Amino acid sequence: MEYFLGCDLGGTNLRAGLVNATSGDVLSLISVPTIAREGHAAVMARMANLLNDIIRDSGIPTHLIRGIGIGAPGALDIQNGRTLRLPNFPGNWPNVPVADTISAATNLPVYLINDVRAITFGEWRFGAGHGANTLACIAIGTGIGGGLILDQKLHLGYGGKAGEVGHTVLDPHGPRCGCGGQGCVETYASGPAIAAMGLKAITQGLNTSIGALVDYDLNRITPKVIYQAAMEGDPVAREIFDRAGQAIGLLAANLIVAVGPDTIVIGGGVAQAGEILLDPIRRTIRNLIKIFSVDEIQVVPARLGNDAGVIGSAMWARERNLLRAPTRVQD
Amino acid sequence: MEYFLGCDLGGTNLRAGLVNATSGDVLSLISVPTIAREGHAAVMARMANLLNDIIRDSGIPTHLIRGIGIGAPGALDIQNGRTLRLPNFPGNWPNVPVADTISAATNLPVYLINDVRAITFGEWRFGAGHGANTLACIAIGTGIGGGLILDQKLHLGYGGKAGEVGHTVLDPHGPRCGCGGQGCVETYASGPAIAAMGLKAITQGLNTSIGALVDYDLNRITPKVIYQAAMEGDPVAREIFDRAGQAIGLLAANLIVAVGPDTIVIGGGVAQAGEILLDPIRRTIRNLIKIFSVDEIQVVPARLGNDAGVIGSAMWARERNLLRAPTRVQD
Known part of the structure; x- marks a missing residue:
């Protein structure tokens, strides 16, 4: 059994959940306000806390939790896990190293994906497009x-x-x-x-x-x-x-x-x-x-309704993780 | 060195050529009238003759000629090498087993592809989209x-x-x-x-x-x-x-x-x-x-101009052939 965290970085809310990669079930789900006006450092700190809380409270052994996918609304450098431009966020987040930052705070590999591509991937894996x-x-x-x-x-x-x-x-x-x-x-x-x-x-x-x-x-x-x-x-x-x-x-x-x-x-x-x-x-x-x-x-x-982004970004992390050597945290 | 034949089944002309799969060069090229009004059996007989002529006259040892790609203008059953509907041909060629027929007459594996998809493939492999x-x-x-x-x-x-x-x-x-x-x-x-x-x-x-x-x-x-x-x-x-x-x-x-x-x-x-x-x-x-x-x-x-279809269908045959066991003539 493998688990991945999915996180939907929205302009209003940060939603994150732990996803069973076999069934697509969302085990824990937390949604907190993004408070984007506080800037990207504060938002990423909040995101890291949220993810660590979910990991700790889930009761799932940490070695079964393999990675984190983050869906973000805008243009991304997927290869390097950086935002290029999030048009709806104050300051637009140019070149923010989201994957590295969250990876350092959670000790898990982190993969970025556009939020709607995450929804697409989620609906295909476990939703209407299965x-x-x-x-x-x-x-x-x-x-x-x-x-x-x-x-x-x-x-x-x-x-x-x-x-x-x-x-x-x-x-x-x-x-x-x-x-x-x-x-x-x-x-x-x-x-x-x-x-x-x-x-x-x-x-x-x-x-x-x-x-x-x-x-x-x-x-x-x-x-x-x-x-x-x-x-x-x-x-x-x-x-x-x-x-x-x-x-x-x-x-x-x-x-x-x-x-x-x-x-x-x-x-x-x-x-x-x-x-x-x-x-x-x-x-x-x-x-x-x-x-x-x-x-x-x-x-x-x-x-999948509101869960599509969380499920899709988690499954995207799994997809990307399969291409990586298991001991590497970040590429 | 590998060679494939490409054939462009047009409403007006049948164009066929022998293509060097490494360089994309067209070695022999023949174009004859399709005479589509004679029906699919006559057109396929003409096509088989054309292809066998090219093989014979090319001077290339036959064991280096690995297959034939045919580009056809219409809807196809690619998997089974049959036409579904060629709207510009008399009778529309419903369910004509082009691949089997040409394969039997040439003793080579034959693969069908839509003519414009063949052009696309040719321009990508050796043309403007390389x-x-x-x-x-x-x-x-x-x-x-x-x-x-x-x-x-x-x-x-x-x-x-x-x-x-x-x-x-x-x-x-x-x-x-x-x-x-x-x-x-x-x-x-x-x-x-x-x-x-x-x-x-x-x-x-x-x-x-x-x-x-x-x-x-x-x-x-x-x-x-x-x-x-x-x-x-x-x-x-x-x-x-x-x-x-x-x-x-x-x-x-x-x-x-x-x-x-x-x-x-x-x-x-x-x-x-x-x-x-x-x-x-x-x-x-x-x-x-x-x-x-x-x-x-x-x-x-x-x-690639007029040769795009010939080059593209030949290269498509190579692409498909790579997926086949070498001794099988037809799937």
Whole structure:
């Protein structure tokens, strides 16, 4: 039996857990505030304490705990375990030696991976994409990220850039994106894009119950509120999710013709909307792809929920560890 | 020294050659008309004769000739060496056992591969993409096809479907495509799409020299004529190639964010237009991708020209042959 720690370094919370590498079960799980404004040294100290607490409290003999995987939201130097740029963190963490620092504090080998690639890897190993040979994961939250499993291997691409599918351009003249570009799928289907469609519907005076649900306080409009309106039968709210689904469907269709996945996993907070989002995704794929049959391609919701990042980064550590000599702590 | 035969099964011509697997040099090369209307049995008999002629006339000892790769334009069952559907061939060749038939006639192991995947593989092994780790090839001709080399391996995808990038949808409401869909990149940037833009310019009475070049006979408009006008400084003709390049650039940008290639190879007959096509491709990639730097990504013209398919399918045969026991002729 082998165990690995997985840690999800989020802008709001640090989540970490001990994962049974055979079953994918998460044994201990702790979530604490990241408090990113304190800077990377303080965050890494908190992370190391969290991980050491989990190791100590788990009751698992330490020699069975083989390594740590850390999922981080941004560009990374995976080879050297350093962050290159975490755009949502104060100071952006340029060239922070996360792996070395955490390794020194825990005496375990540490491997960095992009947070959404970790989710992709987790869903493939123990979640909705289990058993897929070639899989594309699209995670829809504040942003849209993704990852590819190609022939049973996590595909990293040049500089680990593969999987930035949120910045697939659907319309070169479309809305401005946070990345500086225009018309990225993120501007049509992310959580904020869905909320903005709700704001627009109210501001334009469309006949919708979304406004009433928040006492006409625009500050309280979230994808969840729009989801609630849709579930109560509001046609404007349903159309908002339908449009978001169409944008994701176009992205998915273009991934299918280029990469040939057998499975598409839709994850992230927004994916909790379920069928009102999945249905337009599946419909759009069928409508757009005529060059070959898409009947056998599965479009499925993610299954590991908030644990996907922890499980995925732990399993990534196992994957990387297999390539290392057992006595080396750091490469 | 090892040699493999490569054969490019085209709708118009059958091209075959003997390839030195170490250098990529094509020793003998023969091209004969396919005469596809005679049916698959006649075409395969002609192919077998062609291949046996090359073997006999090459002067290479037969024990050094290890196998045959055949590139075919359509959907294939690679594992069993059968065609599934060749849309441009009379009868469409459903379930034709090409590998078994040619193997029986030549006494060599035979491997099938999609023609554009063969070009991709050839350009990667001995052409413009030599040395790339992760490469996307976009071949622009009558249609638009492609292929991916991922971590130094030809990526096939589910059912060998990966690489159908010509049917990436740029606009779900765009022009009807031959595949039955709408707004595929093929409708904006293939040879016929470029010719159609020239036809439209003349019909609309735009101020262009394209018409004069063909004595105002619309039947004679080809991408080559428009290229000639562009080279002579005609701004309408230049804009036609610019628009085609922008469409290819959008396709390339979306491949880059999803798959992370370090090299993009632009091939096919239309790519012979050179910089007037490559320049808008590179410009569009730079304009669209803001999420990470694209400075190090190479966008290069294909280098093997008409031999790419022959070299690529021969090298594919070598690749597949390495996985087989030497005494087995067919798996």
